Structures are given as structure tokens and as C-alpha cells.
Amino acid sequence: MKTAVPETADRQQVPQGATHTHREIRQQPRLWAEMTTRLSEQRDWLDAFLGPVLAEPRLRIVLTGAGTSAYAGQVARSALARATGRTVEAVATTDITADPTSCFAERDRPTLLVSFARSGNSPESLAATQIADQLLDRCAHLVITCNADGSLATRHQNRADSYVLLTPPESEDQGFAMTSSLTCMLLAALRALGGTHIRGLDACPEAATSLLAGGTPDRVAELTDRAPERFVYLGSGALAALAGESALKLLELTGGAVTALSDSSLGFRHGPKAFLTQRTAVVVYISNDPYTRRYDLDIFHEMSAALPAGHVVAVAARPDGLPAEHTWLIEGMADAEDTALALPAVLCAQLVALNASLACGVRPDNPFPDGEVNRVVQGVTIHPLPQH
Incomplete structure (x- = not known):
């Protein structure tokens, strides 16, 4: 049953240049309740996908993302290791992309790659899943993203070895920094893989x-x-x-x-x-x-x-x-x-x-108006992985 969580009343007029960020911070309690309802509604399909994967005694679960999405994996790692009884590691997509053979050294070890991605369009997010497929004999993918139309979601949507778990559309932050996107994706992973074994959710x-x-x-x-x-x-x-x-x-x-x-x-x-x-x-x-x-x-x-x-x-x-x-x-x-x-x-x-x-006189919705740093990272060249 969906829990009603009211939006918090604004304490002051929203400052200029902070419209998105102000709203996206305050909408999180409501979106968490919606995320929980979404997971409940698709629990049977999710369990049908994850059940055989998590049953592998040698399974390695790799939580991956870049920037804030990488921190989502780091926050979740220890709790998911306890809840699943499996080896769980948090490895950034930037590390997987730059040093793939070290990250995936055991080719025959069954792996679940859990990808966190707000837009699903970052070059390293796409590269990490492709590298895993290339270097591992068996790799299943749990893609947790806020953007149903992003490249990561669309590439994995119809694959038998993948499950795309979408957060509420409003969680795809329009502000520069990840706020509600982070917490909705983190909650989705904890609920999906940890079930009822994580106290306090x-x-x-x-x-x-x-x-x-x-x-x-x-x-x-x-x-x-x-x-x-x-x-x-x-x-x-x-x-x-x-x-x-x-x-x-x-x-x-x-x-x-x-x-x-x-x-x-x-x-x-x-x-x-x-x-x-x-x-x-x-x-x-x-x-x-x-x-x-x-x-x-x-x-x-x-x-x-x-x-x-x-x-x-x-x-x-x-x-x-x-x-x-x-x-x-x-x-x-x-x-x-x-x-x-x-x-x-x-x-x-x-x-x-x-x-x-x-x-500081900065507009938090767009703190880099000249484009020195971008909401979706730019300027990354993904080099072909040598054949092994």
C-alpha cells in the first residue's frame, strides 16, 4: 500500500537560480514512498530475474557508477553484502573503463553488475557494461536509472540477461547536481537486493x-x-x-x-x-x-x-x-x-x-554557466578494449 508523504512546506521564497535544486531536495520523501510502491508492484518479475542470479554461491556483485552514482554503490555495499550473503564490491565505472582487466580478473566468476545512472548517457556507464560482457563468461545486469530513454536503459531493456529498474520520472534531477536521483537509486538497490533485511528503510x-x-x-x-x-x-x-x-x-x-x-x-x-x-x-x-x-x-x-x-x-x-x-x-x-x-x-x-x-553568489541549478563542468560528462573518449 502506498504511504502518503506530504511535500514539505517551503520555509522561504525560492531563491533565483535554485528552482530545480530547491524542489528536488524537498521532493525526496515523497519519491521514496513512490519508489517503494513501484518495487512492490514489480516484485514478482524482479525476483524471477534475481532469484537464479543470487542463488549462485560464487556470485560477485559489482555496484558501479560515476561520481555521485559511484558513491551510491559505496554506501550500499556493506549492507547488501550482509543481506545477500554474497561478495559485494563497489567499483566506479571510471575504474572499470580505465583498468578493466584488474576489475574483472576472474573471467569464469558469475557476476551481477549493478549500474547506477541518472541519465544513462555517460560514456563510462555504457562502456562498463560492454566491458563486463566482453571480459566475463557470465554477467547479468541490473540497471538502475532515472531515464527510461537513456542509452543504458534502451540498450538493456530487451535483453534476457538484464533488468532495467526505473526510478520515478521526477527523480531525474533537472538541477546540475544529483540529489533525488541519488537517493531514489540507492533506495531502489537496497530494496531490490536487500529486501526486508535492511533495518530502517x-x-x-x-x-x-x-x-x-x-x-x-x-x-x-x-x-x-x-x-x-x-x-x-x-x-x-x-x-x-x-x-x-x-x-x-x-x-x-x-x-x-x-x-x-x-x-x-x-x-x-x-x-x-x-x-x-x-x-x-x-x-x-x-x-x-x-x-x-x-x-x-x-x-x-x-x-x-x-x-x-x-x-x-x-x-x-x-x-x-x-x-x-x-x-x-x-x-x-x-x-x-x-x-x-x-x-x-x-x-x-x-x-x-x-x-x-x-x-557565494552561485546559481546552484547551473553552477558552471560556461560549461567547464557538465551535467552529463563530456570530452571522454572510450578506447577499444584489446582482444584477450
């Missing part, structure tokens, strides 16, 4: 709705109003991958005007900590796992002692061990796996990027 729409309707947007504005020159995003496990996507979103929407770095909570001390200045803001994603959480709390408190008050915030589903005044709390997700928590948590990063973009 059902709570995501309501959690995100509460986040957008509550005080978090104002608290995000308080952070960006401090005009930090640099941002650091930190997390562990799936939330470390979320940190990478968060930094990318900030770079994209500010047109590179605000520098951003991401790392794991433990890895940051090993050199990247040199990035810090007194004009740096730090966002730490706090794990729900009791053991992992300790490391996230350690780095949060260390950064809070090193930087001016208000420059370090935690994004968490549970308040224990955290100061309320510096915590963006995601309600209703205290029992969720970190991969599920990433869905509403990424909205915090999207709001930061949107606010920072506007503060």
Missing part, C-alpha cells in the same frame, strides 16, 4: 519529512552563515562513503568556490587533518553501531576542541554522547542500519551545499 520518508519541516534547515543556515572557507565531512563505514558524496555536492553546487574534503573518522588524523584552519567547518556523521559510534564521537569531540564554537556539528539519529546545540538529530532512525540512515542524512549535506552556493 521503512522509516526513511517520515524521518526526512520531519528533518525538512523541523529546525534542521535553520541550523544548516546558521552554519553556512559563518562563511567557512573549507568544509570537512567525516564518517565511518557506509557513512564514510556518505561523507565523500557530501564533499562532492558542496564542490559542485558552489562551483568549487568552497573547498571540501572527506575522510573516515579514523583516517582523518593520518595526514588529512592538515587541511584544518580556523575557518573550517566539520560535519561528522555518527554511526548507529555501538562500537563504530565510539570512533565517530572521539573525532567529533576532538574537532570541537580544536575549532571555534559552532564550527563542528554532528549528524546523528541518537543524541547520547552529543551536545544538543551542535547536533542535527534525525528522528525515527535510532535503530536503523547506517546505510538506511544515510538516506535522510544526505539531505543535510544537500542543504549545506545549496545554502553555501547561494552565499
